[in-house]
Amino acid sequence: ETGVTQSPTHLIKTRGQQVTLRCSSQSGHNTVSWYQQALGQGPQFIFRYYREEENGRGNFPPRFSGLQFPNYSSELNVNALELDDSALYLCASSLYINEKLFFGSGTQLSVL
């Protein structure tokens, strides 16, 4: 059984650019959630995908968007990057909605 894997591990972008982060779910999990964790803070919910449909969204602007693929892997896209987008982006998979979350190690995004 493989865990949640995220790529890349680190990324440096400049303000205004676009970025795509990738996540492979734990085997058998059909739900993927994305969280933003600023330095020294707890994770903040961005959105969740269940069977390829967005199933919930936190207080993030539309420039944060995502996809879930038939194999349940997922992407997080952020357009028009801002300095405040610098954070650790965590992907978490679960077997069903509101069940135990299994997190990946995250992608550390720095926006300069």
Add this chain to the structure above:
Amino acid sequence: QQQVKQSPQSLIVQKGGISIINCAYENTAFDYFPWYQQFPGKGPALLIAIRPDVSEKKEGRFTISFNKSAKQFSLHIMDSQPGDSATYFCAASPAGNQFYFGTGTSLTVIP
């Protein structure tokens, strides 16, 4: 507005001592309360979780105490070890909805 309030921000405990971290919430729709452990450079890992129909849950050295009327829950780490040094997050979720995390507690266990 922080949906889940966590304290203390940091905690230093001697090896063998008891570590206690507290969380409070307001939303009575929350029905699942997990605790996560996070080491530097890693994502949070589920440690233990409780639902409001029980007041306590124990798994090894880790215990969650839950007070539904006070809307508070806490994590107790018995016989704390240096390997327990990490950041701990409480979280809460209403059925079928997102997870709300506390701001974290940095635990240091001194040998």
